[in-house]
Amino acid sequence: METTVSPPESTSNVSTNVDPIELSATNNNTNDTTTNAAVSYVPSDPLETEPISEPHEPQNQPLPGSQPGPSPQKKRRRRRKIFTDMISTSASRLRVLRPHPKQTTAYSHSETELPDSPSYQHHRKRKSPPDLDKEVDIEALIAISVGFPVDSLTEEEIEANVVSQIGGVEQANYIIVRNHILARWRSNVSLWLTKDHALESIRAEHKNLVNSAYNFLLHHGYINFGVAPAIKEVKMKPVDGMPKGSVIVIGAGLSGLAAARQLIFLGFKVVVLEGRARPGGRVRTKKMTGGDSKTLAAADLGGSVLTGINGNPLGVLVRQLGFPLHKVRDICPLYLPNGRMVNSDVDSKVEVSFNELLDKVCKLRQGIMEEVKSVDVSLGTALEAFRSVYKVAEDSMERMLLDWHLANLEYANATLMSNLSMAFWDQDDPYEMGGDHCFIPGGNERLVRALAEDLPIFSDRPVDRVIYGNDGVLVHAGGQEYRGDMVLCTVPLGVLKRGVIQFVPELPQRKQDAIERLGFGLLNKVAILFPYDFWGGEIDTFGHLTEEPNMRGEFFLFYSYSSVAGGPLLVALVAGEAAVKFENMSPVESVSRVLEILKGIFSPKGIAVPDPLQAVCTRWGQDQFSYGSYSYVAIGASGDDYDILAESVADRVFFAGEATNKQYPATMHGAFLSGMREAAHINRVVKRRSMPSPEKLNNINQESSDLDILFETPDLAFGKFSVLYDPRSADLESNALLRVAFQGDKLNSDFLYLYGLVQRKQVIELNKVEEDLSRIKMLNCDFQVRLVGRNDLCNAAECIITCIKSGRLSST
Ligand SMILES: Cc1cc2nc3c(=O)[nH]c(=O)nc-3n(C[C@H](O)[C@H](O)[C@H](O)COP(=O)(O)OP(=O)(O)OC[C@H]3O[C@@H](n4cnc5c(N)ncnc54)[C@H](O)[C@@H]3O)c2cc1C
Numbered sequence: 007m008e009t010t011v012s013p014p015e016s017t018s019n020v021s022t023n024v025d026p027i028e029l030s031a032t033n034n035n036t037n038d039t040t041t042n043a044a045v046s047y048v049p050s051d052p053l054e055t056e057p058i059s060e061p062h063e064p065q066n067q068p069l070p071g072s073q074p075g076p077s078p079q080k081k082r083r084r085r086r087k088i089f090t091d092m093i094s095t096s097a098s099r100l101r102v103l104r105p106h107p108k109q110t111t112a113y114s115h116s117e118t119e120l121p122d123s124p125s126y127q128h129h130r131k132r133k134s135p136p137d138l139d140k141e142v143d144i145e146a147l148i149a150i151s152v153g154f155p156v157d158s159l160t161e162e163e164i165e166a167n168v169v170s171q172i173g174g175v176e177q178a179n180y181i182i183v184r185n186h187i188l189a190r191w192r193s194n195v196s197l198w199l200t201k202d203h204a205l206e207s208i209r210a211e212h213k214n215l216v217n218s219a220y221n222f223l224l225h226h227g228y229i230n231f232g233v234a235p236a237i238k239e240v241k242m243k244p245v246d247g248m249p250k251g252s253v254i255v256i257g258a259g260l261s262g263l264a265a266a267r268q269l270i271f272l273g274f275k276v277v278v279l280e281g282r283a284r285p286g287g288r289v290r291t292k293k294m295t296g297g298d299s300k301t302l303a304a305a306d307l308g309g310s311v312l313t314g315i316n317g318n319p320l321g322v323l324v325r326q327l328g329f330p331l332h333k334v335r336d337i338c339p340l341y342l343p344n345g346r347m348v349n350s351d352v353d354s355k356v357e358v359s360f361n362e363l364l365d366k367v368c369k370l371r372q373g374i375m376e377e378v379k380s381v382d383v384s385l386g387t388a389l390e391a392f393r394s395v396y397k398v399a400e401d402s403m404e405r406m407l408l409d410w411h412l413a414n415l416e417y418a419n420a421t422l423m424s425n426l427s428m429a430f431w432d433q434d435d436p437y438e439m440g441g442d443h444c445f446i447p448g449g450n451e452r453l454v455r456a457l458a459e460d461l462p463i464f465s466d467r468p469v470d471r472v473i474y475g476n477d478g479v480l481v482h483a484g485g486q487e488y489r490g491d492m493v494l495c496t497v498p499l500g501v502l503k504r505g506v507i508q509f510v511p512e513l514p515q516r517k518q519d520a521i522e523r524l525g526f527g528l529l530n531k532v533a534i535l536f537p538y539d540f541w542g543g544e545i546d547t548f549g550h551l552t553e554e555p556n557m558r559g560e561f562f563l564f565y566s567y568s569s570v571a572g573g574p575l576l577v578a579l580v581a582g583e584a585a586v587k588f589e590n591m592s593p594v595e596s597v598s599r600v601l602e603i604l605k606g607i608f609s610p611k612g613i614a615v616p617d618p619l620q621a622v623c624t625r626w627g628q629d630q631f632s633y634g635s636y637s638y639v640a641i642g643a644s645g646d647d648y649d650i651l652a653e654s655v656a657d658r659v660f661f662a663g664e665a666t667n668k669q670y671p672a673t674m675h676g677a678f679l680s681g682m683r684e685a686a687h688i689n690r691v692v693k694r695r696s697m698p699s700p701e702k703l704n705n706i707n708q709e710s711s712d713l714d715i716l717f718e719t720p721d722l723a724f725g726k727f728s729v730l731y732d733p734r735s736a737d738l739e740s741n742a743l744l745r746v747a748f749q750g751d752k753l754n755s756d757f758l759y760l761y762g763l764v765q766r767k768q769v770i771e772l773n774k775v776e777e778d779l780s781r782i783k784m785l786n787c788d789f790q791v792r793l794v795g796r797n798d799l800c801n802a803a804e805c806i807i808t809c810i811k812s813g814r815l816s817s818t
Contacts, residue, residue, distance in 0.1 A: 102182045102212050142182055145189040149181075151317030151440055152188060152228065153669060153679075157181060162226055162683070165690065168218045176215075183208055184219040191229040195322045198236050199229055225689060227268050227682030231319070233456040234326035241271040242460050249275040250692050254481050254488050256469045256507075257496035259287025260309075260674055261662040263457040264681030265494055270461075272689045277490075278461055279483045281468035281631045285458040288498065288632060289674060291449030294535040294575065296619035303573030304449035305533035307624050308635075309674040310565070310577075312446065314439025318675045319682075323453050324446060331444040332546075332570045338563075340410060340549040345610040348407065348551065356407035359398045366392045371429050382641050385431050386412075386423030406551040409558035416559050416582035419638040420527030420672065423582070426638060433645035437669035445546075447570040450674065468631075469497075473510040473748050474658040475760040476795020480748045487749070489758065492658050492691075494684055496677075499526040499651070499665035500633030510760075510782060511792035513655060520650035524665060525640030526633070530580040530588050532561070532600050534621040535573060540613050541604075543568035550603050560584035561600055576604075586627070593623040636672035637665035652680070656795075657691050660684050713796060716810055717745050722769060725778040729769050732806045733813045738767040743806050746782070746793060760793035763803045 150156055159168065159177065168184075169176045186207065191199040201220045208216050223229040230237055250273045255262045258280035269276050284290075288308040295302050311334060315321045324331055340348040367388045374381050389412075393399065399408040412423055419426055446452060467483035472493055474480075479493040497507065502521045512518070541548070541564075549563050559582030567575040578600050580588045588596065597618065604615045626635045639645065648668035654660045662680040670676030720728035726747045732740050741763055748758045764772075768789050772781045785791045799807075 102179045102186075102208060102215070142185070145182075145185040148189040148192055148317070149185040152192075153317065153437065154181075154185070154188075162686065163222060166222050166226075168222050169215075179212060180215050180219060183212060183215045184223065187216070187219050187223055188228060191223075192322070195232060195325055196234040196236060198240050225272065226686040227264070227319075231264075231268065231682065232323050232326045233459075237326070238460075241267060249273055250689070250696075251275070251491035252277075252489075253688060254279060254479065254490040254493045255496065256472075256481065256483075256493065257281075257287060257663070258285035258458065258461075258463050258465075259496060259498075259663070260289060260454070260457070260677040261664070261666075261681035261684075262287075262494070262496040263454065263461065264678045265496065265662055265685045266461050266463075266681075267457065268682055268685035269494075269688065272685060274688070274692075275490075276462060277488060278463040279467040279469055279481065279488065280463055280465050281483075283465050285463055285465075286451055286454035288626075288635070288677075289450045289454050291451030292533065292622055294533065294573070294620045294622065296535065296537065301535060301537060301573050301619055303535050303567065303571035303575040304451075305535075305567065305571060305575055305577060305622060306445075306449050306451075307531055307533060307622060308626075309450055310445065312444045312675070313673055314441050315444050316439060316441030318439050318441070319678050320453060320675050321441075321444075323456065327452070327456055329446055329448070329452065331442075332447055333442040333444055335546045337545050338547040338549055339545070340407070340551060341607045342403075342406070342551050343553055343606065345606045345608075348403075352403060353407060356399060356404050357411065359404075360408060360411040363389050363392050363396070363398060366396075367428060375429060382427050382429045384424045384641050385415075385426040385428045388428045389423065402553070405555075406553060409555050410549055410551050410562055413559040413562040413581050417529060417563065417579055420529045420581070420585075420635045421525055421638045421640075425525055425527070425640055427641045427643055430639045430644045433639060434669055434671055439670070439675065445567070445570045448572060469507055471508045471510065472659060473758070473760065473793075474656060475758060475793065476656075476658075476797050477758045479658050480758055489749075492660060492688055494660045494662060494688065496661070496663045496681065498632045498634065498663060499524060499637050501631065504633055506630075508786075509655075509659070510786065511794060512786065513659075517650055517653060517655070520643075520647040523640065523643040524647045524651065525638040525643065526665070527635060527638050528585040528589070528627050529635040530585045530624045530626060532578045532580070532596055532621060532623050534576050534578070534597065534600065535619045536576065537574070537616050537619055539566075539568045539574040540608060540615060541566060541576065543574075548607075550607065557584050557587075558582065560588070561603055578603075588623075589625055589627045593621070596623050597621045638672065652683070654687065654691070656798075657695065660688055712811065713745075713807065716807065716814070720745075722773065724773050725781065727772060727778070727781060729764075730806065730810055731766060733809050736766075738770075739765055741802060741806060742766050742769050743799075743803055744769070744772075744785075744791075746778075760795065761799055761803065762791045762793045763800060763806075764789060764791055 146156060154160060157178070159172065159181075163184075164172065169180050171177070187199070187204045190204065190207070191197075201216065204216050204220050205213065220229075230240070252275040253269050255266045255269070255276060255278040258266075258278050262278055262280075263285060266276050266278050278285075286308075290306070290308045292305045292307050293302065294305050312318055312320055312324075312331070315331065321331070340353060342348060367385065370388065370392075393408070399405045416422060419431060464483075467486070469481055469483040471482040472479060472495070473482075474493065478489060478491050481488045481490070481493055495502075495507070499521065501507070503526060513521075543566060546566055546569070547563060548566070550561055552558055552560065552562070560580055561578040561584075562581065563579045565577040565579070567577060600621075601615060601618070608615055626632055637648075639647075645668045648666060648671055652661055652666035652668075662677075662684040664671055664673060664677040664680065667673075667676040667680040667683075670679060716730060717728050721731045721742075722729040726749075728745045728747075730743045730745075732742060734740070742765065744762045744764050746760050746762070748760065762785065764785070768791075771788075772784060775781050775784055785793070
């Protein structure tokens with residue numbers, strides 16, 4: 007996934023770290039850091055455990071003389087949620103909270119700031135009855151920032167039966183109570199909020215609502231989550247009594263880690279199988295160093311910006327860990343190819359035109375979608391059509407600026423404009439997290455380390471097969487088998503698209519179609535450590551324009567990490583078509599192009615660009631545990647596809663990960679939230695499953711034991727396969743009932759049986775094949791037979807069972 011360039015003192019050293027293979031190239035030419043590289047492979051992707059120096063958090067100051075310029079944070083367009091407009095006043099008139107006679111605990115929130123904003127302070131404030139309406143409003147704001155609708159329930163809440171009747175007074179009161187509990191915990195996320203704490207400020211007659219809201223928020227990971235010592239102490243404690251079941255989590259990215267922690271808290275036995283040698287997945291902080299080891303910097307090669315801090319669960323973790331946050335400043339000077347800064351009037355004019363073009367596309371699609379539901383074209387086509395009709399950006403300077411904005415959009419979506427769905431590319435815009443965009447000094451892997459601590463993670467376990475049925479799941483990874491009750495698959499969409507994991511039975515067609523429809527795109531980075539900061543550490547971003555439209559995404563944006571990385575680090579982004587080409591470009595050439603651009607910008611100002619100490623180039627498209635960077639809505643796809651990806655299969659196979667989160671796709675917080683969502687989902691399914699009628703339970707046991715007895719004397723057995731022929735016919739085309747026994751060596755040692763209906767002649771073919779694995783492939787690929795659990799057998803199979811039973815009965 008990565009490539010490194012690192013010249014120690016007199017020698018330049020270029021290397022490419024491919025995750026998990028690190029490719030490094032060393033150049034012994036003292037003057038030229040980026041040519042004549044000798045390439046060597048160092049197989050490692052170590053989990054960096056050394057402490058990263060805690061960087062100083064500077065005051066945000068604008069660069070003297072720099073222009074504000076466009077803000078290129080991972081935002082598609084400038085659109086802000088206006089929370090106050092969204093608050094229902096009728097709900098806030100209801101009185102559920104009682105005035106606090108005295109503030110008995112540390113929980114209280116500021117009335118003017120959301121508790122997740124970096125500047126939020128924990129205030130202790132006494133509330134008087136007239137303050138209550140205001141308090142209810144503020145708590146509603148906090149709930150909205152976390153993703154709750156203002157005066158209705160979420161689907162999760164409805165499924166969890168939080169109120170006895172949807173709509174009405176009970177629901178309105180519940181919402182106030184829920185918001186209150188949420189806000190109370192968010193005001194001090196380092197403490198475990200107990201139900202008693204929650205009850206303190208709610209009128210006694212609403213105790214049942216407190217129960218309902220508290221349990222919902224706790225089990226769905228909205229309160230008492232994270233890594234504060236007080237939270238960890240309660241959450242990672244082994245549960246008393248029998249575990250609720252066992253869950254195999256595939257992938258130790260943010261979604262897998264969040265889910266695993268929450269599942270353990272909910273009482274499940276968990277193992278995490280991770281293909282790489284480290285946790286974190288697409289969050290990867292590379293510690294970079296100069297040859298003298300004195301200059302160090304932490305470079306985020308994957309997810310880097312917390313896009314919107316209000317309500318962001320990762321912001322909660324940051325607060326719990328006591329890390330500072332660095333707000334990404336809204337200043338982004340843009341430079342022309344000749345190094346001159348773009349004129350601010352032209353800059354503003356093109357930015358306005360760009361946003362107007364997007365608005366025109368929005369209006370157009372509203373019209374089209376109302377008329378013809380299924381029409382979709384690429385966003386690129388639509389924008390270009392409007393651009394030429396309205397004659398926007400016709401001269402070369404304006405065209406370059408417009409291309410820069412398009413490159414920024416291609417960065418946000420990790421794909422070319424020509425791939426994006428005009429109809430749904432921005433379907434997640436309404437949910438965008440509010441608040442500042444921030445960096446975590448020292449890199450995001452600090453969060454990963456805290457989340458991964460104490461979890462049962464098995465590294466270097468690439469999963470290649472998941473077998474599931476009524477009796478559980480069997481997961482093959484790194485030559486070993488793991489048996490569990492359920493599996494949670496969090497691998498990236500790129501991995502699902504490649505079919506790296508074989509699901510037996512195959513995933514439903516509906517899910518396979520969604521996997522195909524949704525896009526999984528590319529964004530690459532070049533991180534360069536310099537001996538000193540020559541660009542001026544007072545800005546966080548600057549942009550670079552190019553004359554070649556096809557290459558508009560090549561190093562179009564530089565992030566300065568001097569304030570947060572611990573050393574003078576620049577990261578250049580490669581988006582759109584350039585990101586695809588970049589995958590096959592030599593790292594030496596890439597770095598030399600970046601240096602050329604930097605020299606073009608800074609040399610005319612009399613600033614010399616020093617030789618880099620080290621550089622790293624990413625190759626996310628070639629990374630076998632990702633095959634790309636993040637998801638996007640491709641032409642023909644829609645937000646619904648994220649929901650379909652999130653659907654579980656047979657209540658055994660569950661899915662999390664950024665590409666399963668319709669509201670917050672392509673983000674770190676989206677991944678985290680999807681893990682929490684699935685932990686709650688699995689808990690719900692198990693609760694439901696553990697409540698079947700005793701009568702039904704008896705029948706199931708009876709049925710499976712009947713079948714076990716029949717298979718004690720099969721008509722044919724080979725490997726793990728046993729067969730019962732239909733006694734009514736000896737024809738080669740007649741049916742037979744096949745049973746395949748799977749046994750895992752982890753978690754449990756019992757067999758998992760799956761069944762299928764095959765023809766006698768197919769049984770003969772299967773018997774000729776040498777190994778069970780090849781037989782399963784033959785079943786799936788050649789015979790298109792889906793193996794199922796006992797309860798999913800079709801009528802024809804049940805008929806055979808009945809016939810065999812009655813035949814055997816009459817012969818005794
Ligand atoms: C270059 C880049 C820049 C980004 N910038 C931002 C940003 O600024 N802000 C932001 O919020 N988000 C950003 N993102 C997106 C964010 O990083 C991801 O959305 C998030 O980290 C995904 O987490 P996840 O748990 O869904 O998947 P992952 O982190 O990919 O976790 C999945 C895990 O599954 C493992 N795995 C894969 N295949 C197998 C297998 N066969 N067997 C076992 N394990 C397997 C992987 O190794 C991985 O650890 C960026 C991503 C990239 C690549």
